[in-house]
Amino acid sequence: MNSPSSESPSSRKCLALFGGTFNPVHFGHLRMALELKELLGFDEMRLLPSHQPAHRAEPGVSAGARRDMLALALEHCPALLLDERELQRAGPTYTVDTLEELRAELGSEVSISFCMGLDSLLGLPGWHRWERLIQLAHLVVVTRPGWQIPRDGEVAELLARHRADAAELKRKPAGCILLREQTLLPISATGIRSLIASGRSPQYLLPERVFDYIQTHQLYKSEKQ
């Protein structure tokens, strides 16, 4: 399928995706996804767990367990959906493959926004076929404490060409980058894993049911996970 066409009706369906390793999912992810959905008026917000993350060491916890924790976290939140498509693909998980697949499924008119933290945007030039991403979807980037918007380099150039405001996400199916300054909870999965590995509790940083799952399955007891 070719790149989606540009202008068209304001009644266009708007789908948002929030991808991650979710090892484990925590309130930082969930609040960000929910706030973006509500504040930007997406019709759907799908959380997309990656199977075999492309640019990090293989997680010590299986894709199935990461998916199960995410499913538990979303059970009582109809506003957030789980999209398992990446778990069904073998080999390294590349976002561009997911977006090509979605475009083939949904057609060229639906607006697709791929949401990420600023830390992820800074690494974008290392992603597989990264220049194609912006032809297939919008990027919604939430600034994260401790991370600065770059002034030069490939990401700065990408921003200069594609930066747009929120209304553009509905006006076009793809091609815009929206930078959102949003208060993010200072929680990271790395922090949660190291708390547990050092014998401390991650309670109140993630949903209670996810905490129960981690305890039942004895996850993250060792630093390697």
Ligand SMILES: Nc1ncnc2c1ncn2[C@@H]1O[C@H](COP(=O)(O)OP(=O)(O)OP(=O)(O)O)[C@@H](O)[C@H]1O
């Ligand atoms: N506290 C947070 N608030 C909002 N977004 C977050 C937060 N933590 C991570 N993200 C974003 O969520 C997406 C998936 O992140 P990921 O699953 O790697 O979580 P993480 O907490 O950063 O994990 P790790 O510490 O293992 O790197 C990324 O786009 C990342 O920028």
Ligand SMILES: O=C(O)c1ccc[n+]([C@@H]2O[C@H](COP(=O)([O-])O)[C@@H](O)[C@H]2O)c1
């Ligand atoms: O496609 C790639 O090359 C690529 C490289 C790094 C990260 N991503 C995607 O970015 C999202 C956040 O990744 P992570 O590793 O921070 O959890 C997740 O959906 C990954 O699949 C994608």
